[in-house]
Amino acid sequence: MSAKxxxxxxxxxxxxxxxxxxxDRTEFNGKxxxxxxxxxxxxxxxxxxxxxxTLNAVPVLDVAVEGDVVLHVTETPIEAETVQGRVNWMRRFxxxxxxxxxxxxxxxxxxxxxxxxxxxxxxxxxVTIDLNRGDLTPxxxxxxxxxxxxxxxxxxxxxxxFPEPDELANLPLRKISEKVTGAVRVVDIGGFDLTxxxxxxxxxxxxxxxxxxxxxxxxxxxxxxxxxxxxxALADYREKNNLLNDLAAQFTTGYANLPDVLGKLRDxxxxxxxxxxxxxxxxxxxxxxxxxxxxxxxxxxxTIIQQVFEDRxxxxxxxxxxxxxxxxxxxxxxxxLAGEKSHLVFARSEDVNLDVVPLxxxxxxxLGSERGGxxxxxxxxxxxxxxxxxxxxxxxxxxx
Ligand SMILES: [Zn+2]
Numbered sequence: 051m052s053a054k055x056x057x058x059x060x061x062x063x064x065x066x067x068x069x070x071x072x073x074d075r076t077e078f079n080g081k082x083x084x085x086x087x088x089x090x091x092x093x094x095x096x097x098x099x100x101x102x103x104t105l106n107a108v109p110v111l112d113v114a115v116e117g118d119v120v121l122h123v124t125e126t127p128i129e130a131e132t133v134q135g136r137v138n139w140m141r142r143f144x145x146x147x148x149x150x151x152x153x154x155x156x157x158x159x160x161x162x163x164x165x166x167x168x169x170x171x172x173x174x175x176x177v178t179i180d181l182n183r184g185d186l187t188p189x190x191x192x193x194x195x196x197x198x199x200x201x202x203x204x205x206x207x208x209x210x211x212f213p214e215p216d217e218l219a220n221l222p223l224r225k226i227s228e229k230v231t232g233a234v235r236v237v238d239i240g241g242f243d244l245t246x247x248x249x250x251x252x253x254x255x256x257x258x259x260x261x262x263x264x265x266x267x268x269x270x271x272x273x274x275x276x277x278x279x280x281x282x283a284l285a286d287y288r289e290k291n292n293l294l295n296d297l298a299a300q301f302t303t304g305y306a307n308l309p310d311v312l313g314k315l316r317d318x319x320x321x322x323x324x325x326x327x328x329x330x331x332x333x334x335x336x337x338x339x340x341x342x343x344x345x346x347x348x349x350x351x352x353t354i355i356q357q358v359f360e361d362r363x364x365x366x367x368x369x370x371x372x373x374x375x376x377x378x379x380x381x382x383x384x385x386x387l388a389g390e391k392s393h394l395v396f397a398r399s400e401d402v403n404l405d406v407v408p409l410x411x412x413x414x415x416x417l418g419s420e421r422g423g424x425x426x427x428x429x430x431x432x433x434x435x436x437x438x439x440x441x442x443x444x445x446x447x448x449x450x
Contacts, residue, residue: 054118056088060210060235063146063250065090066103066137072128078114082127089113089120090137097170098149098249103137106130142250144282148177150208150239150251151258151279154201155179157224157243158194159186159275168272177277184271191266191275198261205256206240210247259283334366338373342381351380352402358386358441364393368430371397375427382406384445392417392436394444397428409448416444 053073058065070086077083084105093115094100100113105128112123149172156167159181169180212233213221221236224245237247240255252258259280267274278286298305301312345355355374359367364387371383375397382402387393394413396406405426414422414431417440422431 055086055120057120057248058088058090059092059250060212060248063142063252066139066142068135069132070135071132072130074119075127076121078112078121078123081111081123081125083114083121083123084128084133085119085121086133086135089122090135091120091122092142092145092250093120096247096249097152098145098172099174101137101142101145103135105133105135144280145172146250146252147258147280148172148278148282149247149249150255151198151202151261151277152177152179153237153239153243153245153247153251154198154255154258155194155261155263155275155277157239158197158201160224162194162197163190165273177279177282179275179277181273181275182271184268184273186266186268186273188266191263195261195263201240201242202255202258202261204240205254206242207254208237208239208251210235210237210251212236260287262286334369334373338370338377341370342374342378345381352398353378353381354384355381356384356445358388358438358445360388360438362387364391364395364430364432367393367395368428371395371428375399382450384448386436386441386445387432388436388438388441390435391433392419392441393430393432394422394441395428395430396424400427404450409450413444413448416447417441 058068068088068090070088072084073087074085075082076085090101091103091110091113092098092101093113095115101110103110105122105124108128109125110122111125114121114123152170152172156179159165159167163183163186165181165183165186167179168182169178171178212235218234218236222244223236224243234246235248236244237249237251238244239251260283261279262277262283264276264278264286267276294305294308297308301308303311341355341357342353345353367385367387371385374383375381376399379399379401381399382404383395383397385395394410394417396410396413398404398406407424407426407429410422410424410429410431414420417432417434417436419432419434421433422429424430
């Protein structure tokens with residue numbers, strides 16, 4: 051691979067336009083890629099994603115680093131010997147704000163909770179740091195957030211430089227990556243946080259805007275903190291504010307009353323469910339009695355209770371059959387449910403000497419179903435479409 055790329059963003063995060071010479075052409079993940087003498091494009095590294103933009107108006111799709119070389123992956127091959135590079139500012143600035151905000155939040159958690167950052171992730175959808183403690187209280191998290199926002203509002207200057215080895219040895223750095231070989235870049239957030247970092251940062255902390263922690267997920271001895279800075283924090287606030295206002299309007303209350311209103315609704319729902327269950331049980335007891343009376347009056351022995359239903363849960367048929375065969379003696383129950391997923395339940399009381407399983411299998415095979423089975427005193431199955439008339443025909447042919 052070609053010689054080292056001069057990284058313009060090391061010295062100026064705000065430099066977006068640059069000229070450079072092409073020093074190598076290659077492929078990266080099947081796409082054309084070029085290496086340049088110098089570049090303002092940030093390659094994916096240190097938890098921060100790559101910049102986008104253009105080289106000679108050709109879109110840059112990805113920027114990667116291989117050794118000391120920055121590779122620009124482009125939509126179509128770059129033929130020219132020299133290029134004009136343009137870095138997309140919206141994405142760069144968003145990354146600068148979040149990366150700088152991460153330094154501040156990381157230091158704030160050290161100051162407030164003695165919690166060190168062991169991971170950083172920045173993408174379009176989420177920004178997180180992982181802390182090496184699993185016992186952070188909400189109050190500690192709020193305190194770290196307050197401290198971070200104080201540093202933002204003080205508009206402290208941010209500096210980065212490459213110290214000489216003897217200066218570097220005496221700097222109280224928070225972190226120095228073991229992967230770094232050669233010159234180490236140091237970033238100082240206005241005397242608040244000093245660390246080794248190769249990323250892009252704002253020049254003054256007020257540019258970061260609001261730093262907002264969204265949630266803290268504990269995992270054993272670590273905590274993942276999700277946060278947003280600047281425009282992303284505003285967008286999040288707007289979305290949640292609109293959501294709360296909409297919800298409050300739906301329940302014709304103020305948003306502060308929503309926990310009370312929803313709590314009452316949840317309790318009412320529980321009471322209603324209980325009342326509905328009791329009413330259903332009463333109704334079923336009445337239905338069981340009616341089915342028995344109707345069948346018994348026909349005078350057959352054993353008493354055959356045969357009925358086809360529509361539009362009801364199949365487990366209610368099983369409940370009916372169980373209650374009929376428990377409450378009454380000398381009874382055989384043949385119940386069917388018509389519809390897209392037909393269902394048959396056959397049962398008999400303990401005193402009747404009959405195995406209902408073969409009867410059920412025979413009836414199911416007439417309906418075209420092989421799904422069913424059970425015990426000699428209760429069997430069920432179905433699952434295929436069947437009309438009321440089809441099920442009535444099948445039940446009327448059963449003999450024992
Ligand atoms: Zn950084």
